[in-house]
Amino acid sequence: QDTRLDTRWLDLRVPANGAIMKVQSAVCQLFRESMTAQGFTEIHTPKIIPGASEGGASCFTFKYFEENACLAQSPQLYKQMAISSDLERVFEVAPVFRAENSNTHRHLCEFMGLDMEMEIKEHFSECLEVLDKMFVHLFDGLESRFATELSIVRQQFPSEPLRYQKDKPNLRLEFHEGVKMLREAGVEMADLEDLTTAQEFKLGQLVKEKYDTDFYMLTHYPKAVRPFYSMADPERPDYCNSYDFFIRGEEILSGAQRVHEPTLLVERAKEMGVPPETIKSYIDSFRLGTPPHAGG
Numbered sequence: 001q002d003t004r005l006d007t008r009w010l011d012l013r014v015p016a017n018g019a020i021m022k023v024q025s026a027v028c029q030l031f032r033e034s035m036t037a038q039g040f041t042e043i044h045t046p047k048i049i050p051g052a053s054e055g056g057a058s059c060f061t062f063k064y065f066e067e068n069a070c071l072a073q074s075p076q077l078y079k080q081m082a083i084s085s086d087l088e089r090v091f092e093v094a095p096v097f098r099a100e101n102s103n104t105h106r107h108l109c110e111f112m113g114l115d116m117e118m119e120i121k122e123h124f125s126e127c128l129e130v131l132d133k134m135f136v137h138l139f140d141g142l143e144s145r146f147a148t149e150l151s152i153v154r155q156q157f158p159s160e161p162l163r164y165q166k167d168k169p170n171l172r173l174e175f176h177e178g179v180k181m182l183r184e185a186g187v188e189m190a191d192l193e194d195l196t197t198a199q200e201f202k203l204g205q206l207v208k209e210k211y212d213t214d215f216y217m218l219t220h221y222p223k224a225v226r227p228f229y230s231m232a233d234p235e236r237p238d239y240c241n242s243y244d245f246f247i248r249g250e251e252i253l254s255g256a257q258r259v260h261e262p263t264l265l266v267e268r269a270k271e272m273g274v275p276p277e278t279i280k281s282y283i284d285s286f287r288l289g290t291p292p293h294a295g296g
Helices: 004-005 015-037 076-084 125-145 149-155 175-184 197-211 262-272 275-283
Strands: 061-064 067-071 089-097 110-119 171-174 213-218 242-249 249-259 293-294
Touching: 015 089, 015 110, 015 149, 067 089, 076 089, 076 110, 076 275, 076 293, 089 175, 110 125, 125 149, 125 213, 125 242, 125 249, 125 293, 171 197, 175 197, 175 213, 197 213, 197 242, 197 249, 262 275
Parallel strands: 171 213
Antiparallel strands: 061 067, 089 110, 110 293, 213 242, 242 249, 249 293
């Protein structure tokens, strides 16, 4: 691995590795196409910020001249401030940084994030519909317009074509339904316990067996395991209006309806260990009124 990284320009001459770079570019292109077609505005948010955007535990901190600063863990706070600015629908393709000291394929200190945020009119399911449409455009586009690159990658890394719904909404399950499926398969877990990596993978297998799909959404996670800005479910206060998207048991997107009321936002930040004074400009952006919104 060190040899490959030390001579990366040679490593990328391997056909599959070069094709992976082209597929990565294609994903960003197709994401932009779908977001633009659905009325979104592309924005560019700061990456050097005064406080944690997701929580303090995985934040890179440093001195910014005489001030303390962080590398942005996501564009989350700024996406929401854009909604407060009446932009209605926004997206970004940009790097994010996580101080995650773990050698797994799920933990990266830096990666490219594809983010979106949108005003909702009636229910956060509107956001699920937009994201579902975007992923179908992405999956269809990769298989049809970038088939050559995919075939080169599959020569070295064999994989089957993705199973998903093209002409109707893709599968949605609520968190408690996923827990029930896992328990019926012999997995022991509490109602409000977050899923482990192994449980997510197992659930992906169970979903494939039952629904014949690799791609699905899991909604209404327990409030305690989600970020401070996640809106609680008004009918079930232990849960929130949140969601993750999965492919073959791997999480590919996480999102939620956001808290848009400043007093509640301060309370939730304190509960989750985020000092409100470090995100003052973010909280203040909601004080003159912000529409309900969601994103991922």
